[in-house]
Amino acid sequence: MPDKADDVRLVERIAEGDAEALGELYDRYGRVAFGVLYRMLPGPEAAEEVAQDAFHSVWRQARSYRAERGSVRTWLLAICRNAAIDWRRTRGKRTEREVTIDAAAELLSDARVDERVVSAMRAERVRAVVRELPLEQRQVLALAFWGGYSQSEIAARTNTPLGTVKSRVRLAMNKLRERLEDER
Amino acid sequence: MSTERHATEDLPAYALGALGEAERDIVAAHVDRCAQCTRDLAQFEDALYEAAAIGAVQVEPPRDLRTRIVLRHRGARGREGANWAARIAEVLVRPVPLAVPAVLALLLVVSFAIVGTNRQQIDTYERTLAGVAAGRVVALAPTSPNPDARAAVVIPDQGRPYLVVRLPAPPSGKAWEAWVLQPGPKAIPAGTSTSGDVFVLFLTAQLGAGDGVAITLEPVAGSQQPTTQPILLVDRT
Numbered sequence: 001m002p003d004k005a006d007d008v009r010l011v012e013r014i015a016e017g018d019a020e021a022l023g024e025l026y027d028r029y030g031r032v033a034f035g036v037l038y039r040m041l042p043g044p045e046a047a048e049e050v051a052q053d054a055f056h057s058v059w060r061q062a063r064s065y066r067a068e069r070g071s072v073r074t075w076l077l078a079i080c081r082n083a084a085i086d087w088r089r090t091r092g093k094r095t096e097r098e099v100t101i102d103a104a105a106e107l108l109s110d111a112r113v114d115e116r117v118v119s120a121m122r123a124e125r126v127r128a129v130v131r132e133l134p135l136e137q138r139q140v141l142a143l144a145f146w147g148g149y150s151q152s153e154i155a156a157r158t159n160t161p162l163g164t165v166k167s168r169v170r171l172a173m174n175k176l177r178e179r180l181e182d183e184r
Numbered sequence: 185m186s187t188e189r190h191a192t193e194d195l196p197a198y199a200l201g202a203l204g205e206a207e208r209d210i211v212a213a214h215v216d217r218c219a220q221c222t223r224d225l226a227q228f229e230d231a232l233y234e235a236a237a238i239g240a241v242q243v244e245p246p247r248d249l250r251t252r253i254v255l256r257h258r259g260a261r262g263r264e265g266a267n268w269a270a271r272i273a274e275v276l277v278r279p280v281p282l283a284v285p286a287v288l289a290l291l292l293v294v295s296f297a298i299v300g301t302n303r304q305q306i307d308t309y310e311r312t313l314a315g316v317a318a319g320r321v322v323a324l325a326p327t328s329p330n331p332d333a334r335a336a337v338v339i340p341d342q343g344r345p346y347l348v349v350r351l352p353a354p355p356s357g358k359a360w361e362a363w364v365l366q367p368g369p370k371a372i373p374a375g376t377s378t379s380g381d382v383f384v385l386f387l388t389a390q391l392g393a394g395d396g397v398a399i400t401l402e403p404v405a406g407s408q409q410p411t412t413q414p415i416l417l418v419d420r421t
Contacts, residue, residue, distance in 0.1 A: 019258040026250045034249070035240030048246055055253045070226040074233040081201070081236075123238050130235055144202035145236060151202045166197065173196030173228055180231040 007072035008065075015062035022059060029073055030055075033080045040084040040146055046091075054083040085148040129179040137172035140165055190214070191221050199228035248313055248336050251323035255418070258325070309334055309350040309382045324397060324416035335416040337387075337397045346386040349399065351415070353380025359404045364389040365396030365419065376406045394420050 007028070013021035033054065037047040057079050065075055130138060143154050151169060155162040191211045197203050198211040215221045313321055319340035324347075326333040334350040347362055354360055359376040362385055366372060374389035374397070391397070398414040400407075 019254050022257055023250055023254040026253055030245060030250060030253075032237050032240050034245035035243055036236060038241040038243050039239070044243075044246075048249060051245065051249060052253055052256070056256065059257050068226065069222060070229045070233075073237065074226075074229050077233045077236060078229065085201075122234075126235050126238050140202075141200065141232075142239075144197075144200045145232065146239075148201065150204050151197055152204060154202070169197045169200060169202060170193070173200060173232070176231040176235060177196075177227050180234060181227050 004071055008067050011058075011062050011065045011072055011075075014059060015065070022055060025058065025072075025076070026055065029076050032073075033076060036077055036080050037084050040081065040148075041087060046087060050083050050087050051080070053087075054080045057083065081145070081148075088148065126180065129176065132179075133172050133175060137168045137175075140168045141172050141176075144169065190218065192224075195221060195224055196228055199225055199232060246313070247321045248323045251321070251336070255323060255325040309348065313338070313348055320421075322397075322418055322421045324399065324418045326416055327414055333416050335399060337391070337418070337421055339391065339421065344386055345391045345421075346384055347397070347399070348382070348384055349377070349379075349416075350382050351380065351399075354378055354401055357404055358401050359406065360385070360415075361400055361402040361406050361410075362387060363398045363400065363410060363414075364391050365398055366392065371398070371410050373406055373408060376402065376404070378404060391421065396420055 007025075010021050010025050010028075014025065030051070034047055034051050037050050037054070038044065041047050041050060054076075058076060061079070065072070069075075070078075133141075139158075140151075140154055143149050143157070144151070149157065151165045152162060154160070155165045158165075191198065191214045194203060194207060194211050195215075198208060198215075203211065215225055313336055319338055322337050322339070324335040324337065336348050337345055338348060339345045349360065351360060359378045361376045362374040364372040364374045364387065372389040374387040374391075375385050377383055377385045379385075387397075396417070396419040398410070398417040400410045400412045400414050402411060
């Protein structure tokens with residue numbers, strides 16, 4: 001498991017123009033970043049293209065990274081997710097712009113987790129916390145995260161009042177934060 | 185003390201990226217000037233992305249993706265690029281007439297106008313590399329003006345290293361020549377090919393630990409020293 005202070009030093013080296021540090025960041029998180037993109041995009045070619053763009057964004061934005069705004073892993077994965085949403089909006093064919101409710105039904109997958117990123121014990125704990133959320137809360141998280149949909153779009157797609165969607169998002173996110181933050 | 189309300193209600197949806205544009209801008213502006221909401225947002229996002237890391241598909245990225253990412257940025261801020269240029273300048277023992285690079289560049293640009301759009305060739309190249317079962321794959325960096333050229337040296341656990349190359353067929357009377365770049369610096373001829381599209385070129389010279397590899401355009405019989413600038417290059421394998 002990468003050390004958080006080491007991660008920050010890597011980003012500082014990237015900000016100084018050290019391409020090998022970018023490679024080391026890839027060694028730590030490239031696989032999970034590719035996995036996020038693979039889930040959000042229509043195929044491996046798109047995931048590969050967006051992964052290269054995302055690491056280029058890391059290169060360009062390294063100087064603006066602020067540790068108090070979250071971990072390096074979170075920062076990197078957020079860059080990947082935003083790049084994937086942009087790709088779908090601007091480059092994807094019409095059918096690729098949308099993620100079906102079924103495809104994004106769950107925040108988690110059953111696949112074995114990459115232990116270089118999250119330890120098996122921690123992964124099991126995260127799974128348990130997510131499983132404790134009611135199904136409708138898990139679904140709004142998944143649709144927003146993997147599908148890139150806003151609360152209004154989710155309300156329209158699932159034929160649910162907007163206020164209910166907002167409430168589910170709030171409850172689910174608060175529980176994730178409370179349960180996972182406590183145990184860090 | 186500020187009397188501005190914290191973004192408590194909308195912060196979870198903001199962390200999730202689920203707000204509409206107008207609401208998002210309001211929360212972003214508040215977070216920028218509020219230390220407490222910055223801390224809260226970091227906690228929401230760290231929890232969410234930890235869960236997402238577990239939700240990601242477990243799939244192996246292409247073997248040479250790391251190399252391509254690193255090579256794209258190596259020297260981008262003016263540090264290592266100078267080393268490469270210096271190394272190759274030392275290796276080039278014969279002066280090259282000024283007109284030759286310009287003519288070759290023109291030929292290659294015309295060729296790549298065709299090659300660059302050929303998705304089938306790209307797929308063949310990537311499938312070939314993806315099929316490497318045991319060994320290391322090190323990508324060579326294309327040098328301007330040939331950004332679409334691709335090559336990677338495959339160093340199998342057993343057997344001779346070889347290049348997988350995606351280049352157009354060389355002009356008549358010319359060949360692609362591979363070089364092993366050794367400390368010194370020395371460029372050792374390592375085989376030629378007159379093939380085009382996607383082809384494999386076994387290295388005929390010993391590739392030592394840390395040696396570089398380059399490809400240049402040479403007369404069809406090959407050269408003893410490079411006579412043109414490299415089309416593809418990696419300074420260490």
